[in-house]
Amino acid sequence: MIDPELDPSAAFLEKAKQVLDDAALAPDIVARLGAARRRAVAIADAQAVTPRVPPRWVPAGALATTVLAVGVAMVAMDTRELPAVDDARALVAAQDVELLDDLEFLAWLPDDDHAS
């Protein structure tokens, strides 16, 4: 159907369409086109019957993702077993007194050596 917006050209376009439609193709070309069509339809038919198989990388990707997720979870669990930061500071603070005592003792040792 010719668009009304092209009305001044409508007769010309109708003739052009008619000329194009009337031209017949050679039988061998028609046969080759038919063969190509049948191949295409066979492909579509086979795809409709056979459910689409996911690509090979999909299971491998799923496995890798699972392994990664399990690894991350295990690392996170190990981290939770460590003492909290505040606990660690308290521990260090408690040890500081003993450390200072040790340092005073070590500082006294050379003096004692010189004295004796």
Added chain:
Amino acid sequence: MSDAAALNRFLSGVEQRAFRMARIAVRNTDDALDIVQDSMLTLAHKYAAKPEGEWAPLFFRILRNRITDWHRRARVRRSVFGVFALRDDDGEPVDPTTLAVDGPAAEPEFATQMGAATARLEQAVGALPERQREAFLLRIWEGLDVAATALAMRCSEGSVKTHLSRAVHRLRQQLEDDWP
């Protein structure tokens, strides 16, 4: 009706026009057949599950892409041959159109296979700029509406109207006076 039967009906309805569109564009029967066959296979392989109403713009978009690919490859071939074969044995320059794989004279029997009116029209349509030719063939011959043509051509509906208007103007100028 099964999908395969619907696809068969659709393809049988468009295959001859698609072939002639491709042949007008590439001016070579075997290459045009390859292009149409490849377009059919691609539609069946990738888009057969799409709604039937979407097949026409999808198919002609695929066809257009294949034609564009063909021209791209032809340009590369020409540029390669242009470097190495533009001079004859005597060192004289050779007309590059005699080497062009898609030259108008590539198939002299092409014009004799059809009537004079058809040959003249196909020649004039083939001489149109690419976008104008596509708009004319898809809108006027294939009968796609403006939206489907725009989808097939990957452009706006306004562009389709502009290209079509220019194509019709040019064809009328060339053909209307002495068209058989």
